[in-house]
Amino acid sequence: MPALYEDGGILVREFLPDELDVFLVLFEDPAVTQYLPVVSPERYRELFQTAQEDYRKGLFGRWGIWDVASGDFIGTCLVRPFVEVPDQLEIGYTLARAYWGKGIATTVAKMLVDYCFNQTVVKEVVALTDLDNVGSQKVLLKAGFSRSPRNIRREGEELAYFVIHRPA
Numbered sequence: 001m002p003a004l005y006e007d008g009g010i011l012v013r014e015f016l017p018d019e020l021d022v023f024l025v026l027f028e029d030p031a032v033t034q035y036l037p038v039v040s041p042e043r044y045r046e047l048f049q050t051a052q053e054d055y056r057k058g059l060f061g062r063w064g065i066w067d068v069a070s071g072d073f074i075g076t077c078l079v080r081p082f083v084e085v086p087d088q089l090e091i092g093y094t095l096a097r098a099y100w101g102k103g104i105a106t107t108v109a110k111m112l113v114d115y116c117f118n119q120t121v122v123k124e125v126v127a128l129t130d131l132d133n134v135g136s137q138k139v140l141l142k143a144g145f146s147r148s149p150r151n152i153r154r155e156g157e158e159l160a161y162f163v164i165h166r167p168a
């Protein structure tokens with residue numbers, strides 16, 4: 001299966017159908033899910049199944065992030081249409097705690113932005129964070145995003161709204 005991205009010791013690729021358990025373990029760590037919407041294990045199973053279906057549909061979806069040297073699972077990332085502003089694409093990422101603070105999230109965020117701008121004609125890519133998720137906000141700023149002065153409400157939650165514009 002072709003990689004979406006490989007560089008700097010990380011590989012981003014589609015999840016294989018038999019990797020559901022690896023995916024689910026990521027969301028068992030309360031530190032990892034602290035700033036994510038509260039969902040059931042069944043919902044995470046649905047997200048994984050949706051990812052499998054999205055691979056057949058085309059450009060957007062959720063991918064796994066892997067350590068090239070060890071083969072270990074690092075986390076997941078995604079690109080999807082931004083529901084609140086349809087002419088924007090949204091990126092996201094979730095990493096296992098063991099991989100925090102190593103620059104991987106910044107690398108993945110930059111890669112996802114490049115993917116969006118190289119594969120589509122979209123003019124803006126966005127990302128949302130919990131208002132208190134300072135770590136992820138720093139990642140987005142390092143990746144070239146700017147924080148919008150306005151926040152976005154999604155499912156009753158106020159979220160910080162970050163935007164990066166297509167280079168001229």
